[in-house]
Amino acid sequence: MGFALLVAGCSSIDWWPFGSEAAPERSRAPLNATEYRCDAGKRFYARYLDSGGAAWVILPEREFRLDKVAAASGTRYSNGRATLEVNGNEAALADPPAISFTGCKGVGG
Numbered sequence: 001m002g003f004a005l006l007v008a009g010c011s012s013i014d015w016w017p018f019g020s021e022a023a024p025e026r027s028r029a030p031l032n033a034t035e036y037r038c039d040a041g042k043r044f045y046a047r048y049l050d051s052g053g054a055a056w057v058i059l060p061e062r063e064f065r066l067d068k069v070a071a072a073s074g075t076r077y078s079n080g081r082a083t084l085e086v087n088g089n090e091a092a093l094a095d096p097p098a099i100s101f102t103g104c105k106g107v108g109g
Contacts, residue, residue, distance in 0.1 A: 030058050036091050039103035044093060046084065055084055057093065 029035055033045040033056075045058040055066045055077040066077035066084050074087030082095035093101040 033058060034106045036093075036101070036104040036106055038093075038101040038105075042101050042104075044101055044104075046086075046091070055086075057082070057084060059099075 030045050030047065033047040035043060035045050037043045047056040047058065048054070049056055049065075052075070053068050055068075057064055057066060064079065064082065066079050066082060069076050069078045071085070074085060077084040077086075082093070082099070085092045089106045091101075091104040091106065093099065093104065
């Protein structure tokens with residue numbers, strides 16, 4: 001009986017990140033990062049490192065580094081899978097197959 005009460009009492013505990021699929025929501029923009037607002041209400045942040053030699057991409061659910069690679073126009077960052085393309089104030093981020101941010105405009109930084 002005591003064990004059953006103990007288990008029942010634990011059922012209301014939120015074991016994030018293990019028991020919930022919800023990612024924590026960011027309440028503020030990360031320091032020294034540019035916010036990009038994109039089509040479909042999406043947004044992400046990018047922090048440029050090493051005098052523009054790399055970009056640190058910040059999404060609600062994860063963060064990752066992309067290194068600068070050759071580009072026909074603008075600036076391109078990649079890690080071999082994810083790609084961030086920046087041309088002036090416009091950007092596009094892709095991490096196939098699930099992540100695609102298009103029509104992005106920088107709003108700070």
